[in-house]
Structures are given as structure tokens and as C-alpha cells.
Amino acid sequence: MDPSQYHFDIAAYNQNREIEENYIVNRFRERRNKISEDNAPRSRKYLNRDHAAANQRLIDDYFANEPTYDDAMFRRRYRMKKNVFLRIVGDLSSSDNYFTQRVDAANKEGISPLAKCTTTMRMLAYGVAADAVDEYIKIGGTTALECLRRFCKGIIRLYEQVYLRAPTQDDLQRILHVSEMRGFPGMIGSIDCMHWEWKNCPKAWEGQFTRGDKGTTTVILEAVASHDLWIWHAFFGCPGTLNDINVLDRSPVFDDVE
Numbered sequence: 474m475d476p477s478q479y480h481f482d483i484a485a486y487n488q489n490r491e492i493e494e495n496y497i498v499n500r501f502r503e504r505r506n507k508i509s510e511d512n513a514p515r516s517r518k519y520l521n522r523d524h525a526a527a528n529q530r531l532i533d534d535y536f537a538n539e540p541t542y543d544d545a546m547f548r549r550r551y552r553m554k555k556n557v558f559l560r561i562v563g564d565l566s567s568s569d570n571y572f573t574q575r576v577d578a579a580n581k582e583g584i585s586p587l588a589k590c591t592t593t594m595r596m597l598a599y600g601v602a603a604d605a606v607d608e609y610i611k612i613g614g615t616t617a618l619e620c621l622r623r624f625c626k627g628i629i630r631l632y633e634q635v636y637l638r639a640p641t642q643d644d645l646q647r648i649l650h651v652s653e654m655r656g657f658p659g660m661i662g663s664i665d666c667m668h669w670e671w672k673n674c675p676k677a678w679e680g681q682f683t684r685g686d687k688g689t690t691t692v693i694l695e696a697v698a699s700h701d702l703w704i705w706h707a708f709f710g711c712p713g714t715l716n717d718i719n720v721l722d723r724s725p726v727f728d729d730v731e
Contacts, residue, residue, distance in 0.1 A: 520613070527611035528574075528585040536587065551591075552598045562590050565627045572623070584612055592617050593624040600672065639729070640705050648699050655700065662699040664706075664726070666717045669694055681712045695720050 534541045535555070547555050565572040565586065572586045588610045595606050596617065603621075604614035612620070629637065640648065645661065652660040668691035674682050682690040691713030697706035708724045715723075 522611035522613075524584050524588070524611055525582045527609070528582070528588055531585075531587055531591060531610065550598065551594050553594075558590070558594070561628070562586050564631050565590065565624070568631060569623060569627050571619075572627070584610075584616070588612060589620040590624065593621045596621055651700055662697045662705055664695065664697045664721075666693050666695045666720050668692070668713055669709075671713075678712075681714055684713050687713060693720050695724050695726070697726060 535547055536559075540547075542550075544555060547558075551558050562572070572589055574585045575583045577583060589612070592606050592610055592612050595601060596603065599605075602614070603617040606617065607613060640661075648661055649659065652658065668684075668687055671682060671690045671692050674690035679690055682692065684691065692709065693711040693713060693715060695706075695708040695711075695717075696704050698704050706726050708720070708726065711720045711723060
């Protein structure tokens with residue numbers, strides 16, 4: 474075969490090569506730009522939340538001299554009396570700088586301690602999402618979760634030695650004396666179980682957390698309370714299909730009894 478009879482168009486070859494090189498270079502640049510965009514820090518969207526107006530609305534609704542909602546409504550929504558809630562707010566404010574009202578760099582009022590603690594209590598009382606109270610209290614989801622975390626740690630730090638403890642020998646002697654005077658010698662407290670509805674129970678777990686007489690998924694709370702309604706023991710987390718005897722068998726309530 475004579476190669477000379479085949480004509481090689483060098484101009485067309487160079488043109489095709491240039492097109493291929495440009496295509497490869499452009500694809501490389503597009504890929505590099507996409508990686509840069511994905512890794513670039515994303516700026517937070519600023520929302521102009523009027524914390525001062527939200528705080529004043531909260532005070533007018535619950536904490537003013539003549540509030541919009543009475544003490545019964547406060548007790549239902551906060552799961553405690555107003556004086557207990559205000560005591561908690563005061564103790565947290567004096568022990569944790571996070572629960573104090575500050576101003577930002579633009580000299581705008583931040584979120585008040587009442588708003589932060591109210592957000593936490595709404596999440597605990599109603600089991601709502603972190604951003605569910607944003608429309609009323611004007612607090613974002615991330616900040617709400619931080620309030621919840623610091624609130625729980627603060628409660629443990631402040632009240633563990635008084636409220637979150639086992640009874641001492643003096644406590645037992647006092648309880649036994651009162652029980653004997655009331656006609657129940659040797660009684661320390663009353664033990665019982667209650668079911669808490671678990672609305673967001675995973676589908677795969679519904680079988681073990683649903684009991685026929687309850688009709689929904691529940692988690693069991695076992696508690697021991699004395700005559701003055703002081704809770705000395707709490708055991709939470711057993712599936713709702715168990716009865717009181719099964720829960721008692723799993724409970725650590727008698728672990729320290731010799």
C-alpha cells in the first residue's frame with residue numbers, strides 16, 4: 474500500500490485537536506468552579522426579628538400585673554406555677570451569663586431570659602420542633618436548641634443536690650414518721666406508672682410500644698412520691714406494652730435495698 478495516495482489534511486487535524494482541547498479545558502474549569510462553589514462558606518440569611526417587641530408581648534401575655542392569660546392558663550402551658558418559673562429564670566440568670574439579656578454590636582436588644590426559658594418550656598411541655606415558637610417569641614431553631622441544652626444542664630447543676638437525689642437517712646426517718654402518724658407504718662412512698670404518648674414513634678417500633686387499651690404508642694414513666702408530692706425516684710423509657718410488674722422488674726428502685 475502506497476501511503477502517498479492517502480491525503481492527510483493537517484489543517485483539519487489541527488482544528489479538531491483544538492476543539493477537543495478546548496472542550497477538555499472548559500469541562501475542567503466547570504468542574505473546578507463547581508467544587509469551589511460547594512466548598513465556599515455560605516453566608517447566613519439575616520432575619521430582622523424584633524426581640525424587644527416579642528419580649529414585651531410575652532410580658533403582657535403572662536408576666537404583667539394584669540396579664541392577658543391568667544394563672545390557670547400559665548400553669549397549663551408552662552407545666553408549673555408562675556412563681557416557680559420565675560425562680561428558675563432568676564437562678565439561671567445569676568449562674569449562667571447566657572440567660573441574661575444583652576445588646577449586640579448594633580446596640581439592639583437580644584433575647585430576654587424570659588423568652589429563652591419560655592422557648593425551652595414550650596419544647597418540653599408540648600414536644601414541638603425547635604423553630605415552632607419562632608413566630609411568637611422570635612427565636613430561631615438553632616438558638617432554641619442551644620437554650621434547651623443550656624437550660625437542662627443548668628437545672629441539673631442548680632438543683633441536683635436538692636431535688637434530683639436519693640433520700641438521705643434524715644429524709645427516710647422523717648418520711649417514716651409521717652407515714653406512721655398517717656396510719657401507714659413502714660411506708661416510704663407510693664409507686665405507680667403512667668403512659669406518655671409517643672407521637673413520633675418509628676414505624677418499626679410501633680408493635681412494642683403500642684398496647685391495646687391505650688390505642689397509641691406510649692413510653693412508661695415509673696415514679697415514687699411521698700405524702701408531700703416529693704418525687705424520690707423516676708424511671709423512664711420502658712415500652713408501652715409492659716405492665717406495672719414488668720416495669721418494676723426492670724426498674725432500679727430496689728437496687729440499693731439490702
